[in-house]
Amino acid sequence: MSKAHLGLIGLGVMGENLVLNAERNGFSIVVYNRTYSKTEDFLNGRGAGKKIEGAKTLGEFVDKLEKPRRILMMIKAGTAIDKVIEQISSFLEEGDLLIDGGNSEFRDTERRVSELESKNFGYLGMGVSGGSKGALEGPSMMPGGTRDSYKAIENIVTKMAAQVEDGPCVKYIGPGGSGHFVKTVHNGIEYGIEQILAEAYDLMKRVAGINCEEIADVMRIWNNTEELSSYLVEITEVCLRTKDTYDKSDLVEKIVDKAGQKGTGLWTVVSALELGASVPTIYASLNGRVMSSMKDQRILAESILQGPSITYSDMGSKDKGMPLLKDAVILACFASYAQGMDLLSIASKEYNYQLDLPSIAQIWKGGCIIRAKLLKRIQNAYENNSNISNLLTDPWFAEQVNARLPGLARIVSLAAANGVPVPCLSSTLDYINSYRTSRLPQNLVQAMRDCFGSHTYQRVDMDGSFHTDWL
Ligand code: 6PG
Secondary structure (H helix, E strand, C coil): CCCECEEEECCCHHHHHHHHHHHHCCCCEEEECCCHHHHHHHHHCCCCCCCEEECCCHHHHHHCECCCCEEEECCCCCHHHHHHHHHHHCCCCCCCEEEECCCCCHHHHHHHHHHHHHCCCEEEEEEEECHHHHHHHCCEEEEECCHHHHHHHHHHHHHHCCEECCEECECCCECCCHHHHHHHHHHHHHHHHHHHHHHHHHHHHHCCCCCHHHHHHHHHHHHCCCCCCEHHHHHHHHHHHCECCCCCCEHHHHCCCCCCCCCHHHHHHHHHHHHCCCCHHHHHHHHHHHHHHCHHHHHHHHCCCCCCCCCCCCCCCHHHCCHHHHHHHHHHHHHHHHHHHHHHHHHHHHCCCCCCHHHHHHHCCCCCCCCECHHHHHHHHHHHCCCCCCHHHCHHHHHHHHHHHHHHHHHHHHHHHHCCCCHHHHHHHHHHHHHCCCCCCHHHHHHHHHHHHCCCECCCCCCCCECCCCC
16 A cells, blocks of 8 residues: 555544545545544545545554655644644654644744754644635645745645635745744734624614615625725625524524634734734724623623714715725725734744745735735735835825725714724724824823933934933
8 A cells, every 4th residue: 555645633624624625636645533433434424435544543644654754733723732743753753744734823833843853853834724615625825844844745735725826825934933923913814804894794784774684785895896805705795694594584693792712813913012013903803802702791881881872874875885984994904914914024024034925915815714806916015115114105005095094084983973883993093093193192102201210212303312300
């Protein structure tokens, strides 16, 4: 029996689908799962009649692989990965490669890459995006580690990945934990866009007074525009049109308004704070989830704290896709991407990742959750000027911002007048207004700091560091 091209550990839905994807693309696979019954079910079910074998033990699993071995782990991020590395290491030989395809924290990956490389094994931390459908049909993949490790799987992953007009949605990202860092930032952008669309839904429902079907119609219009055409807008329309099988009403209205999270959005914001990157739209989306989880407190507060009552207001014609609201949503989505790209560029310098931003935009154009027509513009912007200070200053984006800023301001003030929270939209407005203001009021903050703590300040008219005896 000839040895298999690829091994996979962890037969969750992502793992199963990646195996079927690799097999469809001509590769033979050996699978291992902690509980063998799961392996058996897969081999007798979705994996039946395919070039897929199972293994009962890790020793048998490793033995069934061609050398140097390539092993993809699709297991829960955290200590489970370290455990599997420890268990499998004794069976591995020099040059064998382990790949973590989960959402691991990038510093964990950084550590594992150096530990494994020091033992002459290869290790890649590979972000995989696209959910279960993407895993099966073609995900976007973000592999980080040594270039040699990537070379060992390049022929497999380039076939498995989603394909767009300028190639597969996978490219070598950079050293250490860079692949997982890029995936983390991808998810931060994902959190931002999800929250922006949720805010738009809330405004349309409560302030414009339209129903889910009508909101879905607006989403369809948006999805036909260059600025908003994207996977997340597409599935928002689907979610809004889906009916409850019990009583045929709108299913979305039956869902408890508490959003969970698995960590990547939080890590994006923590990294941004550590690196001094400004990501307020992404942070607002994370905080939106935190606030949403305080359901009991919110129920209590609703009877104590009063806001304005809602007066139905115009956000532009529904049949034209509510142009004012569309302006606001477009700018908030732009801001999510701009903040994510800015964070990548700062991290790239700080961690010496040497990230290629046009390539990252390219591999996000297909397969992943934040895929959108707009990524072509983002790719162009960084191709045209690799030192661009912020995506929003690219000529095409700047023109859009200038045209749509009044719409965003109008929507945020409308939301405030009606007492409807729009954390991502309002953070975006402040982000853009701050960024385009050459003199901010932090001169006064500096004065206060010097007044109580002699922290010193710089002057606009003289060089040097100054202190005043304010009191
Ligand atoms: C993807 C997704 C995926 C992520 C989920 C859940 O790119 O396919 O980002 O990897 O795990 O979206 O994330 P949260 O549970 O944190 O929302």
